[in-house]
Ligand code: SF4
C-alpha cells in the first residue's frame with residue numbers, strides 16, 4: 301500500500317480534493333488558519349483597535365472562528381469578545397451554550413449570553429406557540445432567524461463592538477448564492493461578501509472570515525483542536541429549500557471538486573463589477589432599522605402576533 305505523504309514528510313491524513321494537496325494533521329490546521337488570515341488581509345476585514353464581537357452559537361463554525369480569531373487578536377491589535385444568543389429552545393440550546401461558555405473560558409475570551417426572553421419578553425418557544433394559537437403558520441426558524449439577527453446587532457451595540465464576525469463558511473455562502481440565483485435576487489447576491497458593500501446606519505457591519513473554508517474542513521479543524529462538536533438537532537428544524545440546495549451542491553462537489561469555490565468566486569466577481577448598482581439603503585418606517593422594505597421583516601412578524609418590535613437590552 302502506498303503511503304501518501306504531506307509536503308513536510310509526515311503521513312498525510314487529509315486529501316484536499318479541489319487542490320490535490322495531501323496534508324498531515326499539523327499542516328491541515330495551519331493551512332485552515334492561513335486561509336482565514338489571508339481572507340482577513342485581502343478583504344481588509346479588520347483594522348487596528350477594532351472591537352469585534354464573535355457571534356458564538358457553540359456550533360463548529362463559530363467555535364473554529366473564535367479559536368482562530370483569539371490567536372490573531374494581538375497581531376491585529378484588535379479586541380475580541382463573544383456573545384451567545386439563547387433563543388429559548390429547551391432540551392436543545394443548553395448544550396450549545398455550555399460548549400460556548402467552556403470554549404470562551406478556555407481561550408480567555410470575554411463572553412456574554414443574551415436571551416430572547418430578556419430582550420423580547422418571550423422565548424422562541426413562547427413566540428412560536430403564540431403564533432400557532434393565532435393561526436399564524438410560519439416555521440419556528442422564520443421567527444428565530446429574524447429575531448436572532450436583530451438581537452445580535454443590539455448586543456453588538458450594547459457591548460461596544462464596531463464589527464460582528466460570523467461563522468458563515470464556504471458551503472453556507474455557495475448555498476445562499478444558489479438560492480438567490482433561483483429567486484433571481486441579484487441585488488442580494490452581490491451584497492453577499494466577506495464584508496458589507498455599504499455601511500448601514502444603526503447596523504454594526506458583519507464580517508465573515510471563514511467564507512472560503514469548506515464546512516467539512518471546519519468540522520475536522522474543530523475535532524483536531526479537541527473541541528466538542530454540538531450534535532443535537534433543534535426540534536423546530538424542518539426540511540427547507542436550503543437542505544435541497546445543500547444536497548445538490550454536495551453531489552456536484554463530489555463529482556466536480558472545487559464547484560463551491562467557483563460559485564463563491566463568481567459571485568465575488570459579479571459583486572465587484574456591479575457594486576455601484578447596490579441601491580440606496582432603506583429604513584423601516586416602524587422601527588428605523590435598515591431594511592429592503594418599507595416595514596422590516598421583524599416588525600411584520602411581531603405585528604402578526606400583536607407584539608411590539610422594541611428590543612429591551614438593559
Ligand atoms: S433550527 Fe431554526 S429554530 Fe432551531 S435554532 Fe436554528 S434557526 Fe432557530
Ligand SMILES: [Zn+2]
Pocket residue numbers: 306307308309310323324325326327328
Ligand atoms: Zn505536514
Ligand SMILES: [Zn+2]
Pocket residue numbers: 584585586587588589595596597598599600609
Ligand atoms: Zn422594523
